[in-house]
Amino acid sequence: MFRAFNLNKFRYEKGQLLPVFIVILAVLIIMALVTVNLGKISMTKTYTSNAADAGALAGGSVMAGVFNQQSVTNNNSLVINHTMFMAEMFTLAAAASASAFAAAAICSSTPPELCGPSGVCEVLAGAASKSIKAAMISLVAFQVAQVFTYLSMKEGAMTGRENAIRTAYQYAFSNSGIGTKLIPGAYKDADTPRGNENNYSDSFTDFMKNKDLVTSGVYSWEDGQGRAHVVTVNVDTHDVDTYLLQYCVLPYLAVEAYLASQALPAAAKLLVDCAECPCTAGPAYMAAMKVTVAMLAAAAGTLPYGPLMEHNLFGDIAFLIAWVDDIDHDRLFYVTSWQTHGDPYDYDSLWKARYPKIGSRSKVNFKGEGTIYPFGPKFDSDIEEVK
Amino acid sequence: MKRISLVIMLILMLSLTCAGKTFCGWLDFYSTPVPAGAKEAAKEKAYMLGSDFIITVYDFHGPFDEVAKFYLRRLTQDGWEQMASDEKVARELAAQKLPAPPLMFRKGEDTIIVANLGGPPGGIKFSVSRGALYYFKAKKGQTLLEPEDIQFKDIPVYPQASLVPLSSIVTPLRRQVGFSTNEPLAQVVKFYKQKLPLAGWRIVDELPMTDYDPKVLQDCPNCGNLSKDTLAAAKGLSLESTGIKAVKGQEVCIIGVSASKAAGRGMGETRISITVSKVQK
Numbered sequence: 001m002f003r004a005f006n007l008n009k010f011r012y013e014k015g016q017l018l019p020v021f022i023v024i025l026a027v028l029i030i031m032a033l034v035t036v037n038l039g040k041i042s043m044t045k046t047y048t049s050n051a052a053d054a055g056a057l058a059g060g061s062v063m064a065g066v067f068n069q070q071s072v073t074n075n076n077s078l079v080i081n082h083t084m085f086m087a088e089m090f091t092l093a094a095a096a097s098a099s100a101f102a103a104a105a106i107c108s109s110t111p112p113e114l115c116g117p118s119g120v121c122e123v124l125a126g127a128a129s130k131s132i133k134a135a136m137i138s139l140v141a142f143q144v145a146q147v148f149t150y151l152s153m154k155e156g157a158m159t160g161r162e163n164a165i166r167t168a169y170q171y172a173f174s175n176s177g178i179g180t181k182l183i184p185g186a187y188k189d190a191d192t193p194r195g196n197e198n199n200y201s202d203s204f205t206d207f208m209k210n211k212d213l214v215t216s217g218v219y220s221w222e223d224g225q226g227r228a229h230v231v232t233v234n235v236d237t238h239d240v241d242t243y244l245l246q247y248c249v250l251p252y253l254a255v256e257a258y259l260a261s262q263a264l265p266a267a268a269k270l271l272v273d274c275a276e277c278p279c280t281a282g283p284a285y286m287a288a289m290k291v292t293v294a295m296l297a298a299a300a301g302t303l304p305y306g307p308l309m310e311h312n313l314f315g316d317i318a319f320l321i322a323w324v325d326d327i328d329h330d331r332l333f334y335v336t337s338w339q340t341h342g343d344p345y346d347y348d349s350l351w352k353a354r355y356p357k358i359g360s361r362s363k364v365n366f367k368g369e370g371t372i373y374p375f376g377p378k379f380d381s382d383i384e385e386v387k
Numbered sequence: 388m389k390r391i392s393l394v395i396m397l398i399l400m401l402s403l404t405c406a407g408k409t410f411c412g413w414l415d416f417y418s419t420p421v422p423a424g425a426k427e428a429a430k431e432k433a434y435m436l437g438s439d440f441i442i443t444v445y446d447f448h449g450p451f452d453e454v455a456k457f458y459l460r461r462l463t464q465d466g467w468e469q470m471a472s473d474e475k476v477a478r479e480l481a482a483q484k485l486p487a488p489p490l491m492f493r494k495g496e497d498t499i500i501v502a503n504l505g506g507p508p509g510g511i512k513f514s515v516s517r518g519a520l521y522y523f524k525a526k527k528g529q530t531l532l533e534p535e536d537i538q539f540k541d542i543p544v545y546p547q548a549s550l551v552p553l554s555s556i557v558t559p560l561r562r563q564v565g566f567s568t569n570e571p572l573a574q575v576v577k578f579y580k581q582k583l584p585l586a587g588w589r590i591v592d593e594l595p596m597t598d599y600d601p602k603v604l605q606d607c608p609n610c611g612n613l614s615k616d617t618l619a620a621a622k623g624l625s626l627e628s629t630g631i632k633a634v635k636g637q638e639v640c641i642i643g644v645s646a647s648k649a650a651g652r653g654m655g656e657t658r659i660s661i662t663v664s665k666v667q668k
Contacts, residue, residue: 080664130551133551133567133658134551134565136645136658137551137565137566137567137658137659137660138563138565138660139645140565140628140643140644140645140658140659140660141563141565141641141660141661141662143643143645144594144628144629144630144641144642144643144660145630145641145643147594147630148592148594148632151592152592249609250607250609250610250613251599251603251604251607252599252626252628253599253601253603253604253621253624253626254604254607254610254613254617256599256621256624256626256645256647257617257618257620257621258617260620260624260647261616261617261620261621261623262616262617262620297617305608305609318597318599318600318603319603319607
């Protein structure tokens with residue numbers, strides 16, 4: 001090989017490395033022009049990850065708290081109103097029935113001295129009537145209390161969701177590293193202001209206090225070298241305005257119809273019978289039976305029937321709400337965060353450092369072991385997925 | 388000039404001090420006359436009869452009759468009206484084992500109660516209690532909220548409404564009572580919206596007036612089992628209802644009002660339910 005080289009050395013042409021050199025030089029020039037700082041890219045990626053994780057965890061925790069509160073309120077509503085109301089309705093049904101049958105028995109087989117005004121028969125028939133009226137009062141109280149509880153739960157959930165979103169934005173922005181990039185103080189206080197107003201930490205503090213953060217998640221500023229910086233946070237979780245409600249067997253109107261249009265007239269008939277005693281047994285017992293059946297039907301109508309998706313708000317009032325079975329929500333909380341520092345497509349200023357748009361996404365599941373019904377306030381937040 | 392400035396300053400300071408009613412309480416209180424020779428022995432704030440009262444105890448060398456005469460003359464002159472001793476009040480004060488029934492005066496809702504606290508011969512102690520008392524003069528046929536449970540007494544009762552027996556429930560967390568009246572529903576609602584704030588309740592929510600459309604019985608999953616009679620009765624009810632929610636301290640009061648517009652069914656009554664529950668923390 002050396003011999004061959006030696007023999008042919010005068011036949012080689014000079015400058016053959018030039019094209020290679022030119023290619024290498026071009027690559028070097030391009031690399032120099034497109035300045036990419038890998039360290040800074042990695043730091044920015046860390047910031048976006050931190051922002052997404054912190055925001056999602058904070059938002060998820062608040063949502064867990066909101067759902068825990070919903071569970072507790074739902075249970076209170078169930079215990080205080082529903083259980084008590086049902087017990088009351090059946091007790092009143094039993095009282096009305098017993099009074100009505102006793103009145104019928106006395107009416108049909110009694111000596112006349114026990115009849116007439118303030119006689120035992122009339123007192124018993126009156127007691128049946130009072131029990132029915134008491135059941136009607138209880139029905140009003142139950143209906144109105146349940147609707148108020150339901151409305152306040154819904155309002156609480158919506159406000160809680162807003163708080164969760166706001167908290168998520170705040171945690172995401174405070175962990176996005178913006179603070180380290182800004183000049184301390186206020187723009188107007190600086191002797192020689194650099195960049196725009198948002199390049200100063202006081203502006204960022206004001207931004208964080210802004211209540212509108214719940215709908216807007218962009219903080220951008222221009223630094224002293226004229227580079228644009230943009231930090232974007234996007235928060236998302238489902239609405240909490242659709243409830244799965246457990247309704248009672250019958251709507252309010254039907255229960256009221258049993259009480260007002262069947263039980264009450266039957267008790268009134270017993271009163272009339274009592275005034276004419278000894279009365280005919282058949283119709284008197286029939287009236288007592290009617291009181292019993294109507295009261296039991298009304299009480300049974302207040303038993304829980306099954307979960308149904310809510311109708312429009314005031315359509316629901318037509319039904320008797322037993323409790324909230326669930327809230328239509330996937331128990332997930334998402335936060336996405338992006339950062340761009342310098343315009344990556346600004347080729348007019350190639351000497352400036354530029355970075356690609358860097359983003360991270362975090363998904364938090366706040367289900368834990370909690371349930372709205374049955375009472376299980378064990379909602380907790382946990383990161384489910386990170387990108 | 389200096390004097391004028393001083394007067395202006397003084398007026399300003401007084402106005403500022405009196406901006407909050409709390410701070411002006413003492414000013415207001417001193418407008419309550421005290422008989423000559425009475426010496427203040429103690430002063431405290433107490434919650435009674437459903438309201439906050441400032442109670443001042445005085446030592447007096449003389450019989451209670453003199454004190455009574457003084458207040459009867461002086462307060463009547465000042466436009467106060469002497470109240471015939473109210474049963475509710477008498478019952479509450481009787482629990483305190485006072486030697487004689489107290490004198491009660493009112494001007495609007497401002498109330499002064501003068502009570503003989505007894506004492507050794509030649510010298511007695513008497514108390515002057517002042518606060519706002521909200522209650523309604525009993526009219527013929529009116530059933531006042533029966534305060535076996537004392538905490539119901541700061542809730543107004545619709546005039547001449549009748550108490551529905553068996554509808555009173557009292558538990559540590561919830562108290563419920565029911566009334567019925569022949570007055571229209573809208574009038575009952577108006578009454579509660581006006582009177583609840585006067586009794587210290589803050590109305591926080593109100594349900595819209597709901598007319599129950601019988602069409603709901605067509606959509607209802609279980610209404611197919613209803614008898615024709617019941618369906619017809621439900622359609623004829625023409626039922627409407629509404630509710631008011633108010634809060635006071637840790638208590639929530641829900642007033643439910645319901646009525647049927649159908650005439651001639653023994654249904655002309657408006658039913659009122661009052662439920663007070665304690666907010667659990």
